[in-house]
Amino acid sequence: MPTLASALLQGLKDHGAREIFGIPGDFVLPLYKVIEESNILPHYELSHEPGVGFAADAAARYHAGLGVAVVTYGAGAFNTVNAIAGAYAERSPVVLIAGAPGARERSSGFMLHHQARTVDTQFAVLKEVTCDQAVLNDAATAPAEIARVLRSARERSLPVYIEFPRDMVAAPCEEVPVLPRTEADPDALAECADEIVARLKTAKSAAIIVDIEIRRYGVEEQVAQLARKLGLPVVTTFMGRGLMENAPDVVAGTYLSAAGDESINRLVEDADALLLLGVILSDTNFALSQRVLDPRHTMLAIDREVRIGHHVYHEMPLEALIGALIARAGTGRTRKALARGAMRYPRDLKADDTAIMPSDIAAAINDLFDKHGPMPMTADIGDCLFTAMEIENTALAAPGYYAGMGFGVPAGIGVAAATGRRPLILVGDGAFQMTGWELGNCQRYGLDPIVVLFNNCSWEMLRAFQPESAFNNLSDWHFADIAKSIGGHGERVATRRQLVEALDAAVKRRGKFSLVEVMLPRGVTSDTLARFVSGFKAAREKKA
Ligand SMILES: Cc1ncc(Cc2csc(CCOP(=O)(O)OP(=O)(O)O)c2C)c(N)n1
């Protein structure tokens, strides 16, 4: 009979987990021993728990499966709260497993180390940023509890929390079952799909907008198939940038409203039927829109619900809905596929001795991908994320909605570990100061990401909104000089020629991370961020 620890690890693997990220502590040492000795899942240790959470989140996004983070009680678990909150906001199915005191310790009468207000404060805090939870304090019920929580993570595509008291690790217990999926009611599904297809077919101008859930449920190819059958263009949201990278024939571009391409804005804002698949109706996705989305023309499928006009279909899994739509799409008049939007991506950067502007970085990366092939990307918050909008539609994991800094580098490590591919990481100097040092862990795992660090010695995104504040001025940390001492290669570049050469050399350099520190002038932003800021200010004046 397995132990509770080995049953949990096998259960994670059976539910789609492929690796574990973590930092041990005395409340998880027994569990961590089983993780290491059982080899059921590979494990990667990082240096600070926010990075553990970001890496597990990015792995979940790229797997379209479960990410797993294992941390110690209290100090470790509370350190993950922001990363798990970001995973919740952006619907990433991370399984957070935290150690906890055993039964005897709980009743010892002592305040325990790492304990906050009460022994259960950890559970109370993490309950707020997860969709389901279990405390494994009874070996008889634990397998069913774990199965329920892991199914919730998969079906809701949201983080879950498992608390593992350290005296339960070796408890004999049954294997963790994989519960049957919660299916849609077939009549409701048929009625919903009929209604959507009828609306799309009778509309004068229709489009499909996609966001992160189509990646989380692994249905990007099906969405492309649906768009082709219906002859409709697909537009991604800001948050959904990089989705359907393999379907350039149907993806017209990214809807950035006032900050974006006018031909894309017309597709969305002039439509009398919009099918939103997996779209988060957030300020970062729609706040700058010239028009509020009209519910009479909008059909929104997210979080297992479909909202059409003012009525809602419940328990409607996205993959089942898209299958039902595809089955109906080909029967009626199909619209000629709309030519792709006029999205122009900067290319052919002149490798001369002029200073580098943020949008030059996008051109240099587009040229690099044309020459060496695309790389999976992660980006942090800051102008690097807006610059990423100017890079040809490539797989991208970034906190585009939650907008928390520190994600970029640990997420890149998570992608490298999860996919075995080499990521390109975009990060600003402010965000690098937070979690960029996790690069020091690449050497122990032989990972060799390429990091493009936007060094404007500034919190430039804040300055763009509040230019009068001197607190946005950061000092120059000379990051490239530090790269070697933490196991990588660093190069500082200040001209476009140096940038092109450094990127080329980085692609050829394997076995260690390459940090390309790009010096940028303060007060200058990418074209996209400049448009976003002016659009934001215009929208704010309009509302004032
Ligand atoms: C965890 C957290 N704390 C503060 C903030 C608030 C913020 C949003 S953008 C920004 C400046 C980013 O500076 P960086 O140098 O990385 O990039 P750039 O603007 O291109 O110069 C801050 C401080 C957020 N979003 N998350």
Ligand SMILES: [Mg+2]
């Ligand atoms: Mg900066």
